[in-house]
Amino acid sequence: MNKYKVLIIDDEPWSRQVVRALGDWEGHGLTIVGEAEDGTEGLLRIEQWKPHVVVTDMRMPGKDGDALLREIGQRYPNVRIIVMSGYDDFTYMKQAVRSRAVDYLLKPLDPAEFNEALANCVRGLDRERAEAGEAWAPAFARQDVHREYTAYRDRTHAGLLELNRAAVSEAFGKLAAFLSASVAPGEEQACVAAVTRDYAALLQPFLAEYELGRAADGLRNGLGDGLRDGEGLSPDLESEVSRPAAARLDGALSQAVASIARVYEDAMERAAVIRRNRNRLDLEAVRAYVDKHFLDAISLETIAQCFYVSKEHLSRAFKAHTGETVTDYMVRKRMEKARELIVEQELSIKNAAHLTGYDDIAYFYRVFKKHFGCTPGNLRGEP
Template sequence: MKVLIVDDEQHVREGIRLLGEWEAQGIKEIYEATNGEEAIAMIEEYRPEIIFSDMKMPKKDGIQLLEWIKENQPTSKTIVVTGYDDYHYMRKAIHFGSSDYLLKPVDPDALNQTLENAVKEWKKEEAERRKETNSYQLLNEMKPVYRDRMLTRLFANDHLKENLYEELGFQPSGKYVAAVVKINEQVMIEFGRDLAYFTTLNVINEILKAEDIGIGFRYLAQRGQIVIIFWNQFEQLEKHLATIYKALKEAMDFACPIAIGHQVDEISQLMDSYRQATEVMLSHNLLDKKEIRVYSRVNEAEGALPTLMAHASSIELAVQAGEVSAFEGVIDEVTSEFSQNHFMSLRQLFHLEREYQVICNQWMKKYRLPFTPPDDIEREADLFLDRNGQFCLEEYVNRKKREISLFLKSIKRHTQLEKGNIIYEIEQYLQANFDRDVKLQEIADQFYLSREYISRKFKQEFNENISDYIVKYRIRKAKSLLKNDQLKIYEIASMVGYQDDKYFRKVFKKVEGITPNEYRLGLK
């Protein structure tokens, strides 16, 4: 521990230093200051636990110092030492939290008793501060990152230490049920990811805590999922989940469907209950208008998964036709089953979307077109769910028609470009050999085309003949090289294909209207 003695009289400071039983109180460092200003500087540097202070001092007096200590170093214990037995000073000392009040000349017994009391009080308060700090840090770690990490580990059959269950708010029991809450991607976009998780968990755990029936946490192994572990009141789960569903809908104005797994007897079996809940979630009907989307069993009406691969030949004919109308028959055939039965599950939708992406990739590769599949099919599908959790099939189909239309337009452009590609290859050849004299016959031999055809097509594409194109390209390169002051004009001329630097200067001025030197000066 450290002590600071503040007094403008040296003999008072020396007296306190000599009379105090410092070692007995665990005090190893003693500092001195002659006024309030010096004291503040020393407090900021050394952070003493105990401060003795006079009241009447130059620059900053004891009252001003005590006021500063209360604001900036409130954990220190202060002891006022003064020669003025004045109620005004005593009242101020008490107001600013001083531990005690000593009169000069200081009595040794009174000094050491006051010192002992101050040290004891400081140690007691420090222990409480550390306890509160540790609890606060643990709480912050647990909410939400620590708790989510630990409960995700628990799901992976990783047994936790006994004391952690209580800290996490998890109650070991004889039976458990897992439920899955799905957070819509649109909620993530509208609220932001962190706020979406925070809001969802707050709503869920407030309801669960009131009944002491379970705990919700963010399942880190799966994006957009909150998992609830129940350990009590199993017969009323659907009722409690309906309450949670309605509370989430009210809080975020978005439906968050919930699926329930089967009951298990051990913590190690929680993953089985979770998998069952996931199956229930994947099989529920996205097209129904259910008011409360809480599901407790696999939907038997799900039926077989759709397949686009069965329509491969029809799709190929439609691509060859090059019109989106040719696709309409295929699209109608695929979607008619969903429309007629008024049933589409998440599993069916994901499977349909995956096949669609595979087919897109195949055709894009065939035509050498760029293709970037979505990072997460589930996130893409979420964008077609309305605020009540119902899938907008018509909007989804129209989106696919627009994508197909853009694809067909890209194919047409690609076909046209492919015919003109040879001229662009010639352009690249000219750029790669701009620093030498490339003859038209050399180009004709290189690309197996007649000189007349090359000249005509080049002029059509670039609105200038090959010789003018090369001159402009050389001058553009020269302008870039002129930025380097270390290069001479004749060196630059040679680098861009002119052996005669005078001719280079003449050509440069004709193209740019100024000489190379004038251009270089203009850069400065």
């Protein structure tokens, strides 16, 4: 009997057939449970069939691969993802990385590369299953106990995605009481290790979505190991999570749960600020800022920092508002200024390049020619 289930998502029937034909499903212990034609249907099928692996295209009508990856990362963080694309597009690759995709493969698929990606999925799932089995035994050996724990976990996750701090706090409180009543003496350490790993994995896609750093690393490595990278957490919380586990296990699992809850609380508080800033982002103010500073050493990243939003959100919102990316808008403004300096003010090409932020003259020539279809010298009638 095969161990893991696979869902294929692609709007082209022939492409789904190619995926079916290329995979050594039996050899990897995999079973294809179904197909979907776009991201919207894909999410429904994931909920229905609970696949362990999703093989998905990026360019699809409706909810495309970019939106699909974000939702899978948030709602189904343990699903392994293999991304396919007919376009060598860095934006798609970046989203695949953010969604922790196992691999990003270009069409037409190479059979060896595709099967290696499937093998990587299986190895990761096997490792996760082994770790879970070791961690949960004997803490949650009974299925009814594990089911109740899962219900609290799902309640916490739903509150997290809604930034409902009251609901998350209540869920953690009930979880602490449940664990204290359900875990036998001597099994606390195994239980804390399992809960820690589980809630760290649950939080990681949320942190990635709001670019809050890798706060869950400290949880994943165990409460005693401390945070490897505390970016995104307040100093007092870093100190709390990095305290030795034994100091919080002296007779009360609830203390360990409280430490995890504080990590969630801090992450949600920061995410709420980011969401408010995203919702009230004044794109005309962004345009005015670029108009004022385009000759300075600004970039998409520095502008995003100035307006307290992520680079990705600023880029998407600005393009939807103006029809241009922030970078293209800045380049256009700089090139128009360069043309004015060269033609109307008759500055030397070298000085015009420097004044518009280009120290590399050869690069300035390339950008200018790409933008206007001719070299700076051609504008002056030079050969």
